[in-house]
Structures are given as C-alpha cells and as structure tokens.
Amino acid sequence: MIEQHSTAGEAATLMRERGVRRVLVCDSERKLVGVVSLGDLAMQLDPTSALSDISEHSPSI
Secondary structure (H helix, E strand, O other): OEEOOOOHHHHHHHHHHHOOOEEEEEOOOOOEEEEEEHHHHHHHHOOOOHHHHHHOOOOOO
C-alpha cells in the first residue's frame, strides 16, 4: 500500500521489493482511493516500452 501523494518511482520500488504487479493507493486516513498497476507505471515512467504500448490499448476480446 502507498499513499496517494507517492511518486511513480516510489510505487515502482515498492512493487519491485514485494514482487507484486498492483499496489493499493490510500489517502492519509488509510482509506482506499485507487490501485496502481505495473502497466500504469510503465506508461508513466517509460512510454516507449512494450509494456506501456500494450497497457494503453483496450483489450480486443
């Protein structure tokens, strides 16, 4: 879990340390306000990466 004012880099570090692909985002009262995924971080930190390209497209099922 990270606070909503954390940086993308802080979220990436937490994901790396814990070996997870998603992190809960909470406000200062520890209430859930969202979820950040590995794809979200790829789009923010490296928009030219393959993961970013895949993550920005809607699934075609």
